[in-house]
Amino acid sequence: MGCFNLYIFNRQGTCIYYHEWFRPKSVKQGAGTLADDQKQMFGLFWTLSNFCATLDPKDQTKPQLGTPRKIGQGCKFKSFTTSSYKCNFLEVPSGIKLVLNTHREAPDLTDVLQALYDDIFVEYVVKNPLYVPGQPFQSDQFVNALNAFLRQNGLLQQQQIMAAAS
Amino acid sequence: MLRGGPPGARNAPSLEQINAEVFTLTYGSIVRQLISDFEDIEEVNKQLEQMGYNMGIRLVDEFLAKAKITRCSSFKDTAEVVAKQALPMFLNVSANVANWSPDQTECSLILTDNPLADFVELPEEHRDLKYCNVLAGVVRGALEMVNMEVECRWVGDMLKGDDCYELRVKLKEHRDEKFPYKDDD
Amino acid sequence: MNARQTAKHSLNIVDRPLTKNRAEVPTVSLSAFAYLFSEYIQYLVDRANSISELEDRLERVGFEVGLRVLELLSYRDKALRRKTDVLDILRFIHGPAWQYLFGKTADDLQQAANADDEYYIRDYDLLISRYISVPRSYEAFNPGTLAAGMMRGMLDSAGFPARVTAHYMAHKDRPRPITTFMIKLEPSVLARQAQMEAARKG
Numbered sequence: 001m002g003c004f005n006l007y008i009f010n011r012q013g014t015c016i017y018y019h020e021w022f023r024p025k026s027v028k029q030g031a032g033t034l035a036d037d038q039k040q041m042f043g044l045f046w047t048l049s050n051f052c053a054t055l056d057p058k059d060q061t062k063p064q065l066g067t068p069r070k071i072g073q074g075c076k077f078k079s080f081t082t083s084s085y086k087c088n089f090l091e092v093p094s095g096i097k098l099v100l101n102t103h104r105e106a107p108d109l110t111d112v113l114q115a116l117y118d119d120i121f122v123e124y125v126v127k128n129p130l131y132v133p134g135q136p137f138q139s140d141q142f143v144n145a146l147n148a149f150l151r152q153n154g155l156l157q158q159q160q161i162m163a164a165a166s
Numbered sequence: 167m168l169r170g171g172p173p174g175a176r177n178a179p180s181l182e183q184i185n186a187e188v189f190t191l192t193y194g195s196i197v198r199q200l201i202s203d204f205e206d207i208e209e210v211n212k213q214l215e216q217m218g219y220n221m222g223i224r225l226v227d228e229f230l231a232k233a234k235i236t237r238c239s240s241f242k243d244t245a246e247v248v249a250k251q252a253l254p255m256f257l258n259v260s261a262n263v264a265n266w267s268p269d270q271t272e273c274s275l276i277l278t279d280n281p282l283a284d285f286v287e288l289p290e291e292h293r294d295l296k297y298c299n300v301l302a303g304v305v306r307g308a309l310e311m312v313n314m315e316v317e318c319r320w321v322g323d324m325l326k327g328d329d330c331y332e333l334r335v336k337l338k339e340h341r342d343e344k345f346p347y348k349d350d351d
Numbered sequence: 352m353n354a355r356q357t358a359k360h361s362l363n364i365v366d367r368p369l370t371k372n373r374a375e376v377p378t379v380s381l382s383a384f385a386y387l388f389s390e391y392i393q394y395l396v397d398r399a400n401s402i403s404e405l406e407d408r409l410e411r412v413g414f415e416v417g418l419r420v421l422e423l424l425s426y427r428d429k430a431l432r433r434k435t436d437v438l439d440i441l442r443f444i445h446g447p448a449w450q451y452l453f454g455k456t457a458d459d460l461q462q463a464a465n466a467d468d469e470y471y472i473r474d475y476d477l478l479i480s481r482y483i484s485v486p487r488s489y490e491a492f493n494p495g496t497l498a499a500g501m502m503r504g505m506l507d508s509a510g511f512p513a514r515v516t517a518h519y520m521a522h523k524d525r526p527r528p529i530t531t532f533m534i535k536l537e538p539s540v541l542a543r544q545a546q547m548e549a550a551r552k553g
Binding site: 181182183184185186187188189191192193194195196198199203213217220221224225228255256257258281285300 | 376377378379380381382383384386387388390391393394398408411412413415416419420423451452453454478479497
């Protein structure tokens with residue numbers, strides 16, 4: 001199993017971190033620029049979250065499509081699967097949003113994304129005094145920890161990514 | 167490594183610990199430096215609040231991660247979480263939430279034990295110093311990160327002879343998430 | 352030595368019940384300390400004109416803490432008599448005082464090979480530097496300066512004025528750099544020490 005890429009967004013919708021392990025279709029062929037690519041990704045899960053909450057058959061509050069919401073209000077959109085890849089999503093109460101695109105066969109990664117936030121993002125980014133909350137960051141320590149973490153969880157096996165992509 | 171804390175903090179996940187007196191004395195020394203930097207006590211109060219705010223917007227993520235909190239639904243619940251989980255986790259003390267306003271938008275965090283202010287006596291010339299104002303800033307900063315805009319002010323201060331520390335927290339706005347881009351962006 | 356001696360400071364220490372044993376030492380999270388410490392460094396970075404000014408101010412915060420820590424410890428522990436020998440006070444700082452401050456004793460204590468007035472204390476993993484990294488432009492800055500200040504405060508409070516500086520040393524087998532504290536005693540201390548030894552010899 002493998003990961004394609006990871007986006008971390010702040011509360012304002014700015015992508016504060018982007019990492020790519022394997023992306024045969026370049027950004028240029030898609031959105032054009034990385035900034036547009038990130039904006040599209042944000043729009044994708046924003047809209048999906050909104051639709052998911054509106055169409056929730058169990059929610060008694062019946063929110064209308066497009067009505068403003070508090071962070072975490074309504075049911076939570078967690079992932080979608082296509083015939084090519086799987087998009088895994090997590091939003092935490094401080095508004096930080098993680099998107100991890102993986103191989104389509106990936107299992108439920110809710111706990112993995114939560115652990116990525118709890119143990120990797122918080123420990124290596126938030127606790128680093130150089131990090132300005134909500135601002136884009138670069139950190140070798142974080143990348144190393146991130147790679148080790150995903151490898152531990154069987155999510156960085158290059159061979160399988162290649163196979164999955166073909 | 168030092169571990170532990172008061173019995174009330176038993177449920178808090180155990181973070182690595184440091185001697186509370188070292189923390190208290192360091193804070194005291196920082197406050198003294200601010201007093202000599204600014205001279206005007208009102209400026210010191212402001213600076214302490216600002217430093218707390220900067221700490222709050224950072225520590226909220228560690229708190230949410232360690233306390234395994236996945237939702238901050240209402241202001242009422244959030245106030246309880248601050249009093250019963252966040253304060254014990256970081257400072258090994260807990261607070262009571264009391265004196266709710268009828269419309270549930272204002273409450274008090276009440277502390278009788280406050281590691282920031284151990285060993286402290288406020289001299290007469292610094293009567294207007296809000297010694298613990300860093301905590302007011304931390305609460306404001308942390309709650310802003312969960313989209314709750316609050317105003318915090320001290321209405322009780324044991325250093326000024328009150329029975330307890332009472333931080334009044336007023337919810338000004340519980341913000342909605344906004345789509346940050348225009349449609350044609 | 353009496354805690355009341357500090358009344359000259361604007362915010363003073365008041366008596367506190369003696370702590371009976373180490374397990375009862377109240378604690379707070381290291382995170383709370385680290386957020387406060389980082390924020391204070393940021394405050395200084397915004398104001399100080401140079402790294403040495405930044406370090407001076409941090410050292411002063413540590414110095415005040417050190418003064419009070421030694422007062423507290425000697426006030427609580429009556430057996431802890433005023434130390435008159437340099438090595439005694441250094442051993443005390445390296446051992447029980449460091450244990451009190453940082454939950455562990457320091458790692459090495461040695462005298463400089465060719466200077467009577469110089470000593471080194473090392474900590475392989477200084478607690479207060481653990482979450483602190485500094486901006487590239489501040490690479491020469493060492494956050495352990497706070498602990499150097501504490502050390503100088505304790506020495507000063509015990510009657511051994513000295514200069515203490517903190518230095519990082521990378522070590523290939525360790526993930527974090529070692530902090531070395533260099534203690535240079537003031538000439539008056541050595542003169543007094545010599546007098547005492549002369550008196551002892553009669």
